[in-house]
Structure formats: C-alpha cells, structure tokens
Amino acid sequence: MTHEIILSVRNVRHQYGERVVLDVPRLDVRKGELLALVGPSGAGKSTLLRLLNFLEKPTQGDILFHQTPYTPENLPLHLRRRITTVFQKPMLLDMSVRRNVAYGLRVRGERDGRAREDAALRSVGLQDLANAPARTLSGGEAQRVALARALIIEPEVLLLDEPTANLDPANVRIIEAIIARANRERAMTVVLVTHNVWQARRLAQRVAFLYEGQLLEIADTRTFFEHPSHPKTAAFLHGDLVY
Amino acid sequence: MDIILDGVKQAIGLLIHLDPALLEIVALSLVVSGAALLISMLVGIPLGVWLGLRRFLGRRLVVTTVYTGMGLPPVVVGLAVYLFLSRQGPLGELGWLFTPKAIVLAQTILALPLVVGITMTAIAAIPRELVLQLRSLGATQGQINRTLLYEARAGVLAAIVAGFGAIISEVGAVMMVGGNIEHKTRVLTTAIVLETRKGDFALAIALGLILLALTFTANWLMLSLQRRLDSR
Ligand SMILES: Nc1ncnc2c1ncn2[C@@H]1O[C@H](COP(=O)(O)OP(=O)(O)OP(=O)(O)O)[C@@H](O)[C@H]1O
Ligand SMILES: [Mg+2]
Numbered sequence: 001m002t003h004e005i006i007l008s009v010r011n012v013r014h015q016y017g018e019r020v021v022l023d024v025p026r027l028d029v030r031k032g033e034l035l036a037l038v039g040p041s042g043a044g045k046s047t048l049l050r051l052l053n054f055l056e057k058p059t060q061g062d063i064l065f066h067q068t069p070y071t072p073e074n075l076p077l078h079l080r081r082r083i084t085t086v087f088q089k090p091m092l093l094d095m096s097v098r099r100n101v102a103y104g105l106r107v108r109g110e111r112d113g114r115a116r117e118d119a120a121l122r123s124v125g126l127q128d129l130a131n132a133p134a135r136t137l138s139g140g141e142a143q144r145v146a147l148a149r150a151l152i153i154e155p156e157v158l159l160l161d162e163p164t165a166n167l168d169p170a171n172v173r174i175i176e177a178i179i180a181r182a183n184r185e186r187a188m189t190v191v192l193v194t195h196n197v198w199q200a201r202r203l204a205q206r207v208a209f210l211y212e213g214q215l216l217e218i219a220d221t222r223t224f225f226e227h228p229s230h231p232k233t234a235a236f237l238h239g240d241l242v243y
Numbered sequence: 244m245d246i247i248l249d250g251v252k253q254a255i256g257l258l259i260h261l262d263p264a265l266l267e268i269v270a271l272s273l274v275v276s277g278a279a280l281l282i283s284m285l286v287g288i289p290l291g292v293w294l295g296l297r298r299f300l301g302r303r304l305v306v307t308t309v310y311t312g313m314g315l316p317p318v319v320v321g322l323a324v325y326l327f328l329s330r331q332g333p334l335g336e337l338g339w340l341f342t343p344k345a346i347v348l349a350q351t352i353l354a355l356p357l358v359v360g361i362t363m364t365a366i367a368a369i370p371r372e373l374v375l376q377l378r379s380l381g382a383t384q385g386q387i388n389r390t391l392l393y394e395a396r397a398g399v400l401a402a403i404v405a406g407f408g409a410i411i412s413e414v415g416a417v418m419m420v421g422g423n424i425e426h427k428t429r430v431l432t433t434a435i436v437l438e439t440r441k442g443d444f445a446l447a448i449a450l451g452l453i454l455l456a457l458t459f460t461a462n463w464l465m466l467s468l469q470r471r472l473d474s475r
Contacts, residue, residue, distance in 0.1 A: 050375065053379050055378060077381075077383065080378075080381065081381040084380055084381070085375075087372060087375070087376055087379075089372065091370070091373050091376040093390065093393075093394060095393075103377075103380055103382075103390075104380045104381050107380065107381050107382045107383070107386045108381060149380065153380070153381065
C-alpha cells in the first residue's frame with residue numbers, strides 16, 4: 001500500500017548551542033493519518049512539532065511539506081496557514097474566550113465567523129464561557145479553548161502537544177472524541193504528542209517513539225504495542241523509563 | 244497666607260473668564276507637547292516593538308542607550324538642541340531656534356526614549372512561545388506585532404503617559420530653546436516661572452492649576468482607554 005506523504009523530515013539535526021536535541025534522519029507523516037508521538041520528557045517531542053510547523057529552522061536537514069522543502073522564511077503564507085499547533089501551554093490572549101477562538105479566522109480576514117465560533121465553543125463544551133476573559137479560566141478550560149482555536153481554522157495538518165495533559169478523565173474522553181472525529185470525518189492529518197501511551201493506543205493509527213532526540217521506532221499502533229522492535233520501546237511501554 | 248488665598252481667588256477668576264492670555268498659553272502648550280508626543284509615539288512604539296522582539300548583535304548597546312535616554316537631564320537636551328539650532332550650528336539654517344518647532348524637537352528628544360524603552364520592556368516580557376503560537380495560527384508579522392501591542396497595552400499606555408508627563412511639565416529645555424517669547428513660545432511651565440518672578444501669583448497659580456488638570460485629564464483618558472480595551 002502506498003501512502004501520500006504530507007510532511008517529511010529529512011536528515012534533521014537540531015541543536016541548541018552545542019547540544020543536539022533532535023537527530024532524525026527520516027520521518028514521514030502520511031496524509032490523513034493520526035500519528036502519535038511518544039517519548040520521555042526532554043526527548044524532543046515539542047521541538048519536533050515546532051520544526052514540523054516551520055516555526056523554527058532545523059540546524060541541519062530539511063522539512064518537506066507536500067514533497068517540497070521549505071524554511072520558516074520561505075514558506076508561503078497560504079501554505080503556512082494550513083498547519084497549526086496547539087502548544088503544550090495554552091498560550092491564550094488576554095481577551096475574551098470568543099475572541100481567542102476567533103483569532104485564526106480574524107487574521108485570515110474572515111468576517112461573520114460567529115456561527116463557526118459558536119460551533120467550536122460548543123464542541124469543547126465552553127459555550128457558556130464565550131464572553132469570559134480567557135485569563136480567568138482553569139487550566140483544563142484554557143486547554144480546551146486552545147484546541148477550539150486550532151480546530152476552527154480546519155487545518156490540513158493539526159499538531160497537538162499534550163492536549164489533554166490538564167484534563168479530568170471525562171474531559172479527556174470528550175477531547176479525544178473531538179480529535180478522532182476531526183481526523184476521521186474531516187480527513188485532518190494529526191500529529192499527537194502524548195505522555196499517555198493508552199491515549200496513543202486509543203487514537204493513533206501509527207505510533208512513533210522518540211528517545212533522547214532519536215526516532216527509535218515507528219510502527220502501526222498494534223505492532224508498536226504488541227511487538228515493539230526496540231528494547232527501549234518495550235521498556236518505555238512498561239514504564240521502566242523514568243521521565 | 245493672604246498672598247496664597249488672594250492668588251487662588253484671582254486665579255479662579257481668570258479661569259472662569261477664560262482669560263485670552265491664559266488660553267493662548269494653554270493652547271500652545273497642548274499643540275507643542277501634543278506634537279512631540281505624537282512624533283514620539285509614531286516613531287517610538289514601532290521601534291520599541293522591534294527592539295522588544297529582535298535579538299541582534301549590538302542590541303545591548305542600543306538598549307543601554309535607550310535607558311540612558313530615559314534619564315536625560317532636560318537642560319543638557321536644551322543645550323544640545325540650542326547648539327544645533329543656533330545660527331552657527333549644523334541645523335542653524337532651519338531657523339528653528341526660539342520657535343515652537345525648537346520646543347517640539349527638544350520635547351521629542353526627551354519623550355522618545357521613554358516611549359521606546361517602556362514599550363520595549365513591555366513587549367520583551369511577552370513569552371516567546373506566544374509569538375510562535377500566533378504565527379502558528381496564521382498571523383502575519385504585522386498581525387503578530389499588533390496582537391503583541393494589544394497584549395502589552397498596559398505597558399504601552401504607561402509609555403505614553405510617561406512621555407506626556409515628562410514633556411508637559413518640563414521647563415529647562417523649553418526655556419532654553421523656545422526663549423519664552425510672548426505670543427510665540429510661551430508655554431505653561433515657562434509662563435509660571437516668569438509670572439512667579441514678576442510677583443503675579445494669580446496668573447502663576449491659575450497656570451499651575453491648569454497644568455495639574457491637564458496631566459490629570461491625560462492620565463484619566465489613558466486609564467479609561469485601558470479599561471475599554473480590557474473589557475473586549
Ligand atoms: N529554546 C530552547 N533552548 C535551549 N534548549 C531547548 C529549547 N527548547 C528545548 N530545549 C531543550 O531541548 C530538549 C528537548 O525539549 P522538548 O521541549 O522538545 O522536549 P519534550 O519531549 O517536548 O519534553 P516534555 O515531554 O517534557 O514536554 C530539552 O532538553 C530542552 O531542554
Ligand atoms: Mg514538550
């Protein structure tokens with residue numbers, strides 16, 4: 001079976017100062033898939049998402065979007081607007097919840113987004129907080145606003161950095177359902193960073209394991225969990241790798 | 244004690260009757276300081292945003308210079324502007340000395356570093372991740388800058404208030420480069436100095452009250468603006 005590749009990493013080495021935090025010779029993200037990215041704290045997961053979103057330029061190597069290498073400087077705006085990230089920290093603006101959710105529409109010059117804002121707020125269960133100042137929200141509420149703010153744009157690629165880290169189990173289920181629906185019904189390509197291997201198992205079609213900046217394993221979800229090929233993967237799955 | 248009470252009484256009289264001499268001075272003060280503030284904002288806010296966001300070689304030198312500019316002694320600025328604008332000076336041909344333009348120039352030099360410095364500090368305090376988040380949501384650099392200005396609005400308004408406060412109440416430089424010429428370059432502060440020397444306390448007190456009222460009103464307007472922005 002051949003798959004259309006939407007984003008690829010080629011021979012990327014990324015350094016902060018002298019430290020190499022990412023060394024990934026090759027990684028392909030398939031169009032329409034939900035790829036989970038797991039690995040211990042400090043493995044480089046958030047860094048990889050920043051590179052995939054063209055927010056940072058890798059020290060060496062290329063990131064390809066639809067087979068073409070781009071950098072943050074030369075990626076055309078209309079292509080840049082097809083990828084978005086929900087950061088690990090919600091990073092809300094000091095304005096109302098509704099205006100936060102509407103941000104991506106407003107910068108695209110889309111007027112009458114009201115119906116879409118309402119729908120986005122309803123999907124994350126925050127319609128009653130539409131006019132609340134975002135700074136008054138709880139951690140979990142803020143995280144849901146951040147997700148709604150990304151979904152409303154209907155990106156081609158959605159990069160999620162621990163989107164359920166601050167949520168209670170009921171909300172985790174709601175958010176997982178939203179992510180799964182966006183992936184399945186709207187054919188959105190999703191890269192989901194998570195510490196929670198169970199979440200990866202529930203949602204992803206493929207799972208990648210990042211360890212100390214290296215991609216040690218990438219496989220179908222089932223294979224990844226049942227027959228991990230790398231001993232470090234097995235150790236991670238057993239909870240033997242300390243974060 | 245009488246001298247003060249009488250002075251205040253007469254001052255109120257002048258204010259109530261909208262004394263033309265008084266109005267002229269107030270109008271010139273507002274126009275001159277308003278122009279200087281406007282120039283400082285138009286140049287200083289974009290510059291402050293840029294300095295707050297960019298990391299470049301020599302940035303520390305620029306920042307130190309800006310901070311030094313925030314504490315420039317007005318008489319030194321007055322002296323420098325005087326020398327530049329004097330007939331033999333490099334800008335002597337402009338013929339600006341002892342005109343309102345000279346005052347605007349001196350006041351701009353005093354207000355600009357305050358506007359740049361405080362705006363820069365407010366913008367630099369915004370987490371870098373927020374800039375990435377906005378970019379990731381599809382904002383152009385211009386849109387990002389505007390959003391950051393909004394996020395840093397309390398600091399930016401403080402920058403404007405500080406700039407206005409510094410120049411509306413300034414006397415040394417204005418006296419030196421404006422010359423306190425009646426009907427031409429006489430502003431609130433220089434008029435207060437003159438009237439006090441002449442012993443015309445009524446006019447001096449009236450001018451002083453207006454100066455306080457102006458500063459108060461300016462700050463009030465800024466705070467109201469901030470509250471309106473906050474409730475969006
Ligand atoms: N801007 C930066 N400057 C210097 N070092 C950085 C920077 N960003 C990340 N790092 C370092 O790079 C490494 C990888 O960080 P990253 O945030 O990608 O890890 P992560 O896998 O997302 O971890 P976590 O699960 O804790 O979020 C870490 O050691 C971190 O300290
Ligand atoms: Mg991370």
